[in-house]
Amino acid sequence: MSDPRYEAMWEKLNLDIPAHDALLGVLGQFYGDIYMSQKGRLQGMEYLDFVLSEVHGLRIQELQEAKSKGHKIIGTFCVFVPEELTLAANAVHIGLCSGADAGTEQAETLLPRNTCALIKSFVGFKMARICPFTESCDMVVGETTCDGKKKAYETFGEMVNMHVMELPQTKSDAARALFRSEVLRYKEKLEALTGNTITVEKLRAAISTVNNKRKALQRLDALRSADPSPISGRDALLIHQVAFYDDPVRFTASINALCDQMETRVKKQEGVTAKGTPRILLSGCPMAVPNWKLPYITESSGAVIVGEESCIGTRNIRNLTDEKTEDMDGLIDALVDRYMEIDCACFTPNTERMGHVVSMAKELKADGVLHYGLMFCQPYASEAIRLEKVLRKEEIPMLAIETDYSMEDMEQLKTRVEAFVEMIR
Numbered sequence: 001m002s003d004p005r006y007e008a009m010w011e012k013l014n015l016d017i018p019a020h021d022a023l024l025g026v027l028g029q030f031y032g033d034i035y036m037s038q039k040g041r042l043q044g045m046e047y048l049d050f051v052l053s054e055v056h057g058l059r060i061q062e063l064q065e066a067k068s069k070g071h072k073i074i075g076t077f078c079v080f081v082p083e084e085l086t087l088a089a090n091a092v093h094i095g096l097c098s099g100a101d102a103g104t105e106q107a108e109t110l111l112p113r114n115t116c117a118l119i120k121s122f123v124g125f126k127m128a129r130i131c132p133f134t135e136s137c138d139m140v141v142g143e144t145t146c147d148g149k150k151k152a153y154e155t156f157g158e159m160v161n162m163h164v165m166e167l168p169q170t171k172s173d174a175a176r177a178l179f180r181s182e183v184l185r186y187k188e189k190l191e192a193l194t195g196n197t198i199t200v201e202k203l204r205a206a207i208s209t210v211n212n213k214r215k216a217l218q219r220l221d222a223l224r225s226a227d228p229s230p231i232s233g234r235d236a237l238l239i240h241q242v243a244f245y246d247d248p249v250r251f252t253a254s255i256n257a258l259c260d261q262m263e264t265r266v267k268k269q270e271g272v273t274a275k276g277t278p279r280i281l282l283s284g285c286p287m288a289v290p291n292w293k294l295p296y297i298t299e300s301s302g303a304v305i306v307g308e309e310s311c312i313g314t315r316n317i318r319n320l321t322d323e324k325t326e327d328m329d330g331l332i333d334a335l336v337d338r339y340m341e342i343d344c345a346c347f348t349p350n351t352e353r354m355g356h357v358v359s360m361a362k363e364l365k366a367d368g369v370l371h372y373g374l375m376f377c378q379p380y381a382s383e384a385i386r387l388e389k390v391l392r393k394e395e396i397p398m399l400a401i402e403t404d405y406s407m408e409d410m411e412q413l414k415t416r417v418e419a420f421v422e423m424i425r
Ligand code: SF4
Pocket: 077, 078, 079, 080, 145, 146, 285, 286, 311, 342, 344, 345, 346
Protein backbone atom coordinates (compact mmCIF):
# COMPACT_ATOMS: atom_id res chain seq x y z
CA MET A 1 0.00 0.00 0.00
CA SER A 2 3.08 2.25 0.00
CA ASP A 3 2.46 5.00 -2.55
CA PRO A 4 4.99 7.37 -4.16
CA ARG A 5 2.19 9.94 -4.75
CA TYR A 6 2.08 10.66 -1.03
CA GLU A 7 5.68 10.20 0.01
CA ALA A 8 6.49 13.93 0.08
CA MET A 9 3.44 14.58 2.25
CA TRP A 10 4.40 11.79 4.65
CA GLU A 11 7.93 13.14 4.86
CA LYS A 12 6.59 16.59 5.64
CA LEU A 13 4.57 15.04 8.45
CA ASN A 14 7.85 13.63 9.77
CA LEU A 15 6.73 9.99 9.46
CA ASP A 16 9.33 7.26 9.70
CA ILE A 17 8.92 6.26 6.02
CA PRO A 18 10.34 2.69 6.16
CA ALA A 19 8.34 1.87 9.31
CA HIS A 20 5.22 3.43 7.79
CA ASP A 21 5.70 1.44 4.56
CA ALA A 22 5.95 -1.73 6.62
CA LEU A 23 2.70 -0.88 8.44
CA LEU A 24 0.87 -0.20 5.18
CA GLY A 25 2.21 -3.45 3.73
CA VAL A 26 0.82 -5.47 6.63
CA LEU A 27 -2.46 -3.54 6.58
CA GLY A 28 -2.90 -4.13 2.84
CA GLN A 29 -2.20 -7.84 3.14
CA PHE A 30 -4.51 -8.19 6.13
CA TYR A 31 -7.28 -6.28 4.37
CA GLY A 32 -6.98 -8.42 1.26
CA ASP A 33 -7.19 -11.66 3.27
CA ILE A 34 -10.04 -10.60 5.51
CA TYR A 35 -12.18 -8.39 3.30
CA MET A 36 -11.54 -8.85 -0.40
CA SER A 37 -11.82 -12.63 -0.15
CA GLN A 38 -15.47 -12.45 0.99
CA LYS A 39 -18.12 -13.78 -1.38
CA GLY A 40 -21.33 -11.96 -2.26
CA ARG A 41 -20.34 -8.53 -0.94
CA LEU A 42 -22.53 -5.51 -1.60
CA GLN A 43 -21.43 -3.31 -4.49
CA GLY A 44 -21.48 -0.26 -2.25
CA MET A 45 -18.61 -1.73 -0.25
CA GLU A 46 -16.30 -0.52 -3.00
CA TYR A 47 -16.62 2.92 -1.44
CA LEU A 48 -15.32 1.50 1.86
CA ASP A 49 -12.53 -0.39 0.08
CA PHE A 50 -11.53 2.87 -1.58
CA VAL A 51 -11.67 4.85 1.65
CA LEU A 52 -9.55 2.27 3.40
CA SER A 53 -7.01 1.97 0.59
CA GLU A 54 -6.66 5.78 0.69
CA VAL A 55 -6.79 6.11 4.45
CA HIS A 56 -3.19 7.27 4.75
CA GLY A 57 -3.25 8.95 1.33
CA LEU A 58 -6.23 10.88 0.01
CA ARG A 59 -7.86 11.37 3.41
CA ILE A 60 -4.62 12.76 4.86
CA GLN A 61 -4.30 15.00 1.82
CA GLU A 62 -7.81 16.31 2.54
CA LEU A 63 -6.79 17.01 6.12
CA GLN A 64 -3.71 18.94 4.95
CA GLU A 65 -5.90 20.96 2.57
CA ALA A 66 -8.33 21.69 5.39
CA LYS A 67 -5.41 22.81 7.55
CA SER A 68 -4.11 25.11 4.83
CA LYS A 69 -7.54 26.76 4.78
CA GLY A 70 -7.31 27.40 8.51
CA HIS A 71 -9.35 24.44 9.84
CA LYS A 72 -7.92 22.69 12.88
CA ILE A 73 -7.70 18.91 13.17
CA ILE A 74 -8.84 17.38 16.46
CA GLY A 75 -7.94 13.78 17.34
CA THR A 76 -9.90 11.77 19.90
CA PHE A 77 -9.83 8.32 21.50
CA CYS A 78 -13.26 8.00 23.02
CA VAL A 79 -16.91 8.42 22.05
CA PHE A 80 -17.37 10.79 25.00
CA VAL A 81 -15.73 13.70 23.16
CA PRO A 82 -18.62 15.58 21.55
CA GLU A 83 -18.02 15.69 17.80
CA GLU A 84 -20.86 18.24 17.53
CA LEU A 85 -18.77 20.90 19.30
CA THR A 86 -15.70 20.18 17.17
CA LEU A 87 -17.69 20.58 13.95
CA ALA A 88 -19.43 23.71 15.25
CA ALA A 89 -15.96 25.26 15.67
CA ASN A 90 -15.28 24.56 11.96
CA ALA A 91 -12.68 21.96 12.94
CA VAL A 92 -12.28 18.38 11.70
CA HIS A 93 -13.00 15.59 14.20
CA ILE A 94 -10.98 12.39 13.80
CA GLY A 95 -11.00 9.21 15.86
CA LEU A 96 -7.41 8.04 16.26
CA CYS A 97 -7.69 4.34 15.62
CA SER A 98 -5.02 2.53 17.69
CA GLY A 99 -5.93 -0.99 16.59
CA ALA A 100 -2.49 -2.43 15.72
CA ASP A 101 0.48 -3.41 17.82
CA ALA A 102 3.10 -1.47 15.85
CA GLY A 103 5.19 0.67 18.19
CA THR A 104 4.45 -1.51 21.24
CA GLU A 105 8.11 -1.90 22.16
CA GLN A 106 8.63 1.84 22.21
CA ALA A 107 5.41 2.32 24.21
CA GLU A 108 6.59 -0.16 26.81
CA THR A 109 9.54 2.09 27.62
CA LEU A 110 7.04 4.63 28.93
CA LEU A 111 4.10 2.50 30.06
CA PRO A 112 3.80 -0.62 32.23
CA ARG A 113 3.75 -3.84 30.19
CA ASN A 114 0.39 -4.80 31.63
CA THR A 115 -1.39 -1.92 29.92
CA CYS A 116 -4.12 -2.68 27.39
CA ALA A 117 -3.16 -2.92 23.71
CA LEU A 118 -5.25 0.11 22.73
CA ILE A 119 -3.34 2.44 25.02
CA LYS A 120 0.05 0.98 24.05
CA SER A 121 -0.96 1.37 20.44
CA PHE A 122 -1.71 5.10 20.51
CA VAL A 123 1.43 5.87 22.47
CA GLY A 124 3.43 3.49 20.23
CA PHE A 125 2.07 5.01 17.01
CA LYS A 126 3.25 8.43 18.16
CA MET A 127 6.66 7.26 19.34
CA ALA A 128 7.28 5.23 16.17
CA ARG A 129 6.05 8.12 13.93
CA ILE A 130 3.84 5.88 11.80
CA CYS A 131 0.39 7.46 12.03
CA PRO A 132 -0.28 10.39 9.67
CA PHE A 133 -3.56 11.12 11.52
CA THR A 134 -1.79 11.62 14.85
CA GLU A 135 0.86 13.73 13.12
CA SER A 136 -1.84 15.89 11.48
CA CYS A 137 -3.59 16.78 14.73
CA ASP A 138 -3.54 20.32 16.07
CA MET A 139 -4.93 19.03 19.34
CA VAL A 140 -5.63 15.60 20.81
CA VAL A 141 -8.47 15.24 23.29
CA GLY A 142 -8.22 12.62 26.00
CA GLU A 143 -10.68 11.74 28.73
CA THR A 144 -10.29 10.38 32.23
CA THR A 145 -12.32 7.24 31.65
CA CYS A 146 -10.15 4.34 32.83
CA ASP A 147 -6.98 4.56 34.93
CA GLY A 148 -4.77 3.25 32.13
CA LYS A 149 -5.79 6.04 29.79
CA LYS A 150 -5.66 8.68 32.50
CA LYS A 151 -2.04 7.96 33.30
CA ALA A 152 -1.04 7.41 29.66
CA TYR A 153 -2.28 10.90 28.77
CA GLU A 154 0.24 12.37 31.21
CA THR A 155 2.99 10.81 29.10
CA PHE A 156 1.26 11.35 25.77
CA GLY A 157 0.67 15.02 26.63
CA GLU A 158 4.44 15.55 26.57
CA MET A 159 4.45 14.57 22.88
CA VAL A 160 1.32 16.30 21.52
CA ASN A 161 -0.85 19.32 22.22
CA MET A 162 -3.29 17.68 24.59
CA HIS A 163 -6.60 18.59 26.20
CA VAL A 164 -7.99 16.18 28.79
CA MET A 165 -11.69 16.13 29.65
CA GLU A 166 -12.51 14.99 33.13
CA LEU A 167 -15.24 12.38 32.93
CA PRO A 168 -17.39 11.30 35.85
CA GLN A 169 -17.57 7.66 36.89
CA THR A 170 -21.19 7.67 38.07
CA LYS A 171 -24.51 8.92 36.70
CA SER A 172 -25.49 11.09 39.69
CA ASP A 173 -26.67 14.71 39.43
CA ALA A 174 -23.25 15.86 40.64
CA ALA A 175 -21.62 13.73 37.92
CA ARG A 176 -23.85 15.28 35.29
CA ALA A 177 -22.93 18.78 36.53
CA LEU A 178 -19.22 17.87 36.30
CA PHE A 179 -19.61 16.56 32.76
CA ARG A 180 -21.59 19.67 31.76
CA SER A 181 -18.80 21.92 33.00
CA GLU A 182 -16.28 19.80 31.07
CA VAL A 183 -18.33 20.09 27.89
CA LEU A 184 -18.30 23.88 28.33
CA ARG A 185 -14.54 23.82 29.01
CA TYR A 186 -14.04 21.84 25.77
CA LYS A 187 -16.16 24.41 23.93
CA GLU A 188 -13.99 27.25 25.25
CA LYS A 189 -10.83 25.34 24.39
CA LEU A 190 -12.03 24.83 20.83
CA GLU A 191 -12.96 28.48 20.46
CA ALA A 192 -9.53 29.56 21.67
CA LEU A 193 -7.72 27.09 19.38
CA THR A 194 -9.72 27.83 16.24
CA GLY A 195 -10.51 31.50 16.81
CA ASN A 196 -14.13 30.66 15.89
CA THR A 197 -17.11 31.31 18.13
CA ILE A 198 -19.51 28.42 18.48
CA THR A 199 -22.91 29.98 17.83
CA VAL A 200 -26.36 28.47 18.36
CA GLU A 201 -26.80 28.16 14.56
CA LYS A 202 -23.46 26.40 14.07
CA LEU A 203 -24.05 24.03 16.96
CA ARG A 204 -27.56 23.15 15.79
CA ALA A 205 -26.24 22.44 12.30
CA ALA A 206 -23.42 20.28 13.72
CA ILE A 207 -25.87 18.34 15.93
CA SER A 208 -27.97 17.66 12.87
CA THR A 209 -24.91 16.48 10.86
CA VAL A 210 -23.85 14.07 13.60
CA ASN A 211 -27.43 12.88 14.20
CA ASN A 212 -27.76 12.14 10.48
CA LYS A 213 -24.56 10.09 10.57
CA ARG A 214 -25.85 8.15 13.57
CA LYS A 215 -29.25 7.65 11.90
CA ALA A 216 -27.57 6.17 8.81
CA LEU A 217 -25.64 3.76 11.04
CA GLN A 218 -28.81 2.88 12.94
CA ARG A 219 -30.47 2.13 9.61
CA LEU A 220 -27.56 -0.09 8.63
CA ASP A 221 -27.71 -1.98 11.93
CA ALA A 222 -31.50 -2.45 11.62
CA LEU A 223 -31.15 -3.88 8.10
CA ARG A 224 -28.40 -6.29 9.00
CA SER A 225 -30.60 -7.84 11.66
CA ALA A 226 -32.48 -9.68 8.89
CA ASP A 227 -32.02 -13.42 8.47
CA PRO A 228 -30.17 -14.02 6.20
CA SER A 229 -28.10 -10.93 7.00
CA PRO A 230 -27.48 -8.82 3.87
CA ILE A 231 -23.97 -7.84 5.02
CA SER A 232 -21.18 -9.58 6.89
CA GLY A 233 -20.29 -8.49 10.40
CA ARG A 234 -16.80 -7.67 9.16
CA ASP A 235 -18.12 -5.22 6.59
CA ALA A 236 -20.52 -3.68 9.08
CA LEU A 237 -17.69 -3.26 11.59
CA LEU A 238 -15.57 -1.61 8.91
CA ILE A 239 -18.37 0.88 8.27
CA HIS A 240 -18.58 1.71 11.98
CA GLN A 241 -14.79 2.12 12.03
CA VAL A 242 -14.67 4.39 8.98
CA ALA A 243 -17.34 6.58 10.60
CA PHE A 244 -14.60 7.86 12.90
CA TYR A 245 -12.35 9.38 10.29
CA ASP A 246 -14.24 10.05 7.07
CA ASP A 247 -15.98 13.33 6.29
CA PRO A 248 -19.36 12.97 8.09
CA VAL A 249 -21.59 14.32 5.30
CA ARG A 250 -19.96 12.23 2.56
CA PHE A 251 -19.97 9.19 4.81
CA THR A 252 -23.68 9.56 5.64
CA ALA A 253 -24.65 9.79 1.95
CA SER A 254 -22.56 6.73 1.07
CA ILE A 255 -23.96 4.63 3.90
CA ASN A 256 -27.52 5.57 3.04
CA ALA A 257 -26.85 4.49 -0.57
CA LEU A 258 -25.49 1.21 0.75
CA CYS A 259 -28.59 0.80 2.92
CA ASP A 260 -30.78 1.21 -0.20
CA GLN A 261 -28.98 -1.78 -1.70
CA MET A 262 -29.34 -3.69 1.53
CA GLU A 263 -33.11 -3.04 1.54
CA THR A 264 -33.37 -4.64 -1.90
CA ARG A 265 -31.40 -7.63 -0.68
CA VAL A 266 -33.53 -8.03 2.42
CA LYS A 267 -36.72 -7.90 0.30
CA LYS A 268 -35.33 -10.63 -1.94
CA GLN A 269 -34.18 -12.56 1.16
CA GLU A 270 -30.62 -12.54 -0.15
CA GLY A 271 -27.75 -12.64 2.31
CA VAL A 272 -24.02 -13.11 2.70
CA THR A 273 -24.67 -16.43 4.40
CA ALA A 274 -27.51 -18.95 4.30
CA LYS A 275 -30.67 -18.37 6.32
CA GLY A 276 -30.31 -19.95 9.75
CA THR A 277 -26.54 -19.34 10.04
CA PRO A 278 -25.61 -19.04 13.76
CA ARG A 279 -25.98 -15.40 14.80
CA ILE A 280 -23.48 -13.77 17.14
CA LEU A 281 -23.69 -10.52 19.06
CA LEU A 282 -20.23 -9.09 19.71
CA SER A 283 -20.00 -7.14 22.96
CA GLY A 284 -17.28 -5.39 24.91
CA CYS A 285 -14.21 -3.25 24.25
CA PRO A 286 -13.99 -1.01 21.19
CA MET A 287 -12.43 -2.51 18.03
CA ALA A 288 -10.40 0.13 16.25
CA VAL A 289 -8.98 -0.26 12.71
CA PRO A 290 -7.30 -2.68 11.87
CA ASN A 291 -8.44 -4.87 14.73
CA TRP A 292 -10.37 -7.43 12.68
CA LYS A 293 -8.92 -10.61 14.21
CA LEU A 294 -11.89 -11.82 16.24
CA PRO A 295 -14.60 -10.91 13.67
CA TYR A 296 -12.58 -12.75 11.03
CA ILE A 297 -12.17 -15.84 13.21
CA THR A 298 -15.86 -15.79 14.14
CA GLU A 299 -17.18 -15.49 10.61
CA SER A 300 -14.75 -18.03 9.22
CA SER A 301 -16.00 -20.43 11.90
CA GLY A 302 -19.42 -20.49 10.23
CA ALA A 303 -21.25 -17.76 12.18
CA VAL A 304 -22.41 -14.29 11.21
CA ILE A 305 -22.00 -11.26 13.50
CA VAL A 306 -25.29 -9.39 13.58
CA GLY A 307 -24.43 -6.55 15.96
CA GLU A 308 -21.71 -4.87 18.01
CA GLU A 309 -22.46 -3.75 21.54
CA SER A 310 -19.33 -1.62 21.50
CA CYS A 311 -18.17 1.97 21.16
CA ILE A 312 -17.34 1.06 17.57
CA GLY A 313 -20.94 -0.05 17.17
CA THR A 314 -24.22 0.58 18.98
CA ARG A 315 -22.80 2.32 22.04
CA ASN A 316 -21.70 5.17 19.78
CA ILE A 317 -24.92 5.52 17.80
CA ARG A 318 -27.78 4.33 19.99
CA ASN A 319 -28.73 7.79 21.22
CA LEU A 320 -29.38 10.94 19.23
CA THR A 321 -29.18 14.55 20.48
CA ASP A 322 -32.35 16.58 20.77
CA GLU A 323 -32.18 19.17 17.96
CA LYS A 324 -35.25 21.20 18.87
CA THR A 325 -33.85 23.51 21.55
CA GLU A 326 -33.16 27.03 20.36
CA ASP A 327 -30.69 28.49 22.85
CA MET A 328 -27.10 27.62 23.76
CA ASP A 329 -27.90 26.45 27.29
CA GLY A 330 -30.56 24.09 25.98
CA LEU A 331 -28.28 22.69 23.28
CA ILE A 332 -25.50 22.05 25.80
CA ASP A 333 -28.03 20.32 28.07
CA ALA A 334 -29.19 18.19 25.14
CA LEU A 335 -25.60 17.19 24.40
CA VAL A 336 -24.87 16.41 28.05
CA ASP A 337 -28.05 14.31 28.32
CA ARG A 338 -27.13 12.37 25.20
CA TYR A 339 -23.54 11.66 26.19
CA MET A 340 -24.42 10.75 29.78
CA GLU A 341 -26.47 7.86 28.40
CA ILE A 342 -23.33 6.06 27.19
CA ASP A 343 -22.92 2.89 29.24
CA CYS A 344 -19.13 2.56 29.24
CA ALA A 345 -17.78 -0.02 31.69
CA CYS A 346 -15.86 2.80 33.37
CA PHE A 347 -19.12 3.79 35.15
CA THR A 348 -20.15 2.42 38.50
CA PRO A 349 -22.68 0.99 38.94
CA ASN A 350 -23.33 0.19 35.28
CA THR A 351 -26.44 -1.94 35.18
CA GLU A 352 -27.70 -0.24 31.99
CA ARG A 353 -25.14 -2.07 29.93
CA MET A 354 -26.32 -5.48 31.12
CA GLY A 355 -29.86 -4.55 30.09
CA HIS A 356 -28.68 -3.23 26.73
CA VAL A 357 -26.81 -6.44 25.90
CA VAL A 358 -29.81 -8.60 26.81
CA SER A 359 -32.24 -6.51 24.78
CA MET A 360 -29.87 -6.38 21.79
CA ALA A 361 -29.37 -10.14 21.90
CA LYS A 362 -33.15 -10.66 21.95
CA GLU A 363 -33.95 -8.10 19.25
CA LEU A 364 -31.26 -9.44 16.94
CA LYS A 365 -32.28 -13.04 17.70
CA ALA A 366 -28.64 -13.75 18.49
CA ASP A 367 -27.85 -17.37 19.28
CA GLY A 368 -24.94 -16.34 21.47
CA VAL A 369 -22.86 -13.42 22.75
CA LEU A 370 -19.13 -13.20 22.21
CA HIS A 371 -17.63 -10.92 24.83
CA TYR A 372 -14.45 -9.28 23.63
CA GLY A 373 -12.06 -7.85 26.20
CA LEU A 374 -8.59 -6.48 25.72
CA MET A 375 -6.05 -8.05 28.03
CA PHE A 376 -5.43 -5.87 31.12
CA CYS A 377 -8.72 -4.00 30.64
CA GLN A 378 -10.18 -4.23 34.10
CA PRO A 379 -13.53 -2.48 33.52
CA TYR A 380 -14.65 -4.82 30.72
CA ALA A 381 -13.10 -7.95 32.27
CA SER A 382 -15.09 -7.31 35.46
CA GLU A 383 -18.30 -6.72 33.53
CA ALA A 384 -17.77 -9.89 31.49
CA ILE A 385 -18.14 -11.97 34.66
CA ARG A 386 -21.32 -10.17 35.64
CA LEU A 387 -22.73 -10.20 32.12
CA GLU A 388 -22.29 -13.94 31.79
CA LYS A 389 -24.48 -14.46 34.87
CA VAL A 390 -27.15 -12.08 33.58
CA LEU A 391 -27.21 -13.77 30.18
CA ARG A 392 -27.30 -17.24 31.71
CA LYS A 393 -30.57 -16.33 33.45
CA GLU A 394 -31.94 -15.41 30.03
CA GLU A 395 -30.58 -18.66 28.58
CA ILE A 396 -28.32 -16.80 26.18
CA PRO A 397 -24.90 -18.48 25.89
CA MET A 398 -21.81 -16.28 26.19
CA LEU A 399 -18.14 -16.84 25.48
CA ALA A 400 -15.65 -14.41 27.03
CA ILE A 401 -12.48 -13.81 25.03
CA GLU A 402 -9.51 -11.81 26.24
CA THR A 403 -6.89 -11.02 23.67
CA ASP A 404 -4.62 -8.30 22.31
CA TYR A 405 -3.49 -7.13 18.87
CA SER A 406 -0.89 -9.83 18.29
CA MET A 407 -1.54 -12.83 16.03
CA GLU A 408 0.04 -15.34 18.39
CA ASP A 409 -3.23 -16.65 19.80
CA MET A 410 -5.04 -17.03 16.44
CA GLU A 411 -5.16 -20.83 16.56
CA GLN A 412 -6.19 -20.98 20.19
CA LEU A 413 -8.96 -18.43 19.62
CA LYS A 414 -10.14 -20.28 16.54
CA THR A 415 -10.50 -23.51 18.50
CA ARG A 416 -12.53 -21.80 21.23
CA VAL A 417 -14.76 -19.84 18.86
CA GLU A 418 -15.40 -22.86 16.62
CA ALA A 419 -16.46 -24.90 19.65
CA PHE A 420 -18.80 -22.08 20.75
CA VAL A 421 -20.35 -21.79 17.27
CA GLU A 422 -20.85 -25.56 17.19
CA MET A 423 -22.57 -25.39 20.58
CA ILE A 424 -25.07 -22.68 19.59
CA ARG A 425 -25.77 -24.07 16.13
S1 SF4 B 1 -15.09 1.95 26.15
FE1 SF4 B 1 -15.42 3.77 27.43
S2 SF4 B 1 -13.43 4.76 27.46
FE2 SF4 B 1 -13.41 3.33 25.71
S3 SF4 B 1 -14.08 4.55 23.95
FE3 SF4 B 1 -15.87 3.61 24.84
S4 SF4 B 1 -16.71 5.17 26.23
FE4 SF4 B 1 -14.59 5.71 25.80
